[in-house]
Amino acid sequence: MSALAGAVVAALEPGEGTAYDGFGPVTVDVPRERWVEALEAAHAAGAVFFDLLTAYDLGPDGFAVVVHVASADARDHVLVRTTVPRDDAVLPTATGVYRGAAWHERETHEMFGVGFAGHEIAPLLLPADFGAAPLRKDFVLAARAARAWPGEKDPSDSGGRARRRTLPPGVPADWPEAGT
Amino acid sequence: MTPDARPPRTRGVIALVEESCTVCMLCVRECPDWCIEIDSHTETLPPDDTHRRPRTNAVLDRFAIDFALCMYCGICVEVCPFDALHWSPVAEYAATSPDALVHERDRLASWEATVPPPSPLDPHGVVEDPGPRRPSPRG
Secondary structure (H helix, E strand, C coil): CCHHHHHHHHHCCCCCCEEEECCCCEEEECCHHHHHHHHHHHHHCCCCEEEEEEEEECHHHCEEEEEEEEECCCCEEEEEEEEECHHHCEEECCCCCCCCHHHHHHHHHHHHCCEEECCCCCCCCCCCCCCCCCCCCCCCCHHHHHCCCHHHCCHHHHHCCCCCCCCCCCCCCCCCCCCC | CCHHHCCCCCCCEEEECHHHCCCCCHHHHHCCCCCEEEEEEEEEECCCCCCCCCEEEEEEEEEEEECCCCCCCCHHHHHCCCCCEEEECCCCCCCCCHHHHEECHHHHHHHHHHCCCCCCCCHHHCCCCCCCCCCCCCC
16 A cells, blocks of 8 residues: 555544555545545645546446545555445535645536535536536436437348347436437 | 558558458447448348258448547457458548548448558467377367
8 A cells, every 4th residue: 555545544543444456546435524534634645736536426326536636756646535325415625625626526516416515616617507417327418319329230130030129338228219 | 640650550540341241230339439330131042052041141231430420449340250340540531521521331441452461479479380280080
């Protein structure tokens, strides 16, 4: 485990922060209540360079929010990650620790509908009345709903025998079909 | 940079070898951008000397790649079990309308002449000649 990740884990109660040493930088999973403390610990340990904050959709498990911060002096970096439930997707803001997180929180709020308590969020990229979070998995992609999947054709369709219908990979089965 | 000066692995345009395509639809179904379209029909071949029963054969009618949608991931080239698709380093096919970026089968086939020869095997990938094979017991 890198020194930065160790500092983040050490700042939390035993068992609260779990470090995952993957293929890239170490990822420290923290409970959402300790989000700001974890970031403060990373900052205090030298990770003063804020790279990014973003989220990804875990489906029924909610959203993962991840921050990547680095220390140029120590040539070390760490990912701090937490999860928020779908029906209460709110995190305390990271802008108190890293002011540069403001734009990223605005974008994450627009794209995933994750709220950041203590941060007055103004629209960043989308029109103010867009009314949906387009990077959520349940957001229907217009390009996938408006057009028929070219892979549905089958050269043996002229045979008359009913075949098992093939579905496009990666497109949920409950999305509307083209023309409906 | 001219196409000749680019490394052979360059992803410029996708070439189609029509003779190798069996209309298996794998490339169409794997394409994450839905940018390949194939139309085909089946025809029935009558029995002949080697086939005692009539056979159905898929015939390619249309093969088109929309390079306005393509993101050059190369999954179609990788997935083709019959090596009918190849990367060509030619990238000089800009167009003034999105429709003109849809390359139909004639145009895709014309890129075949620009496909570089396959790169030599990695030195450690070459197995030494094991010598003449023993004849199998079944002949």
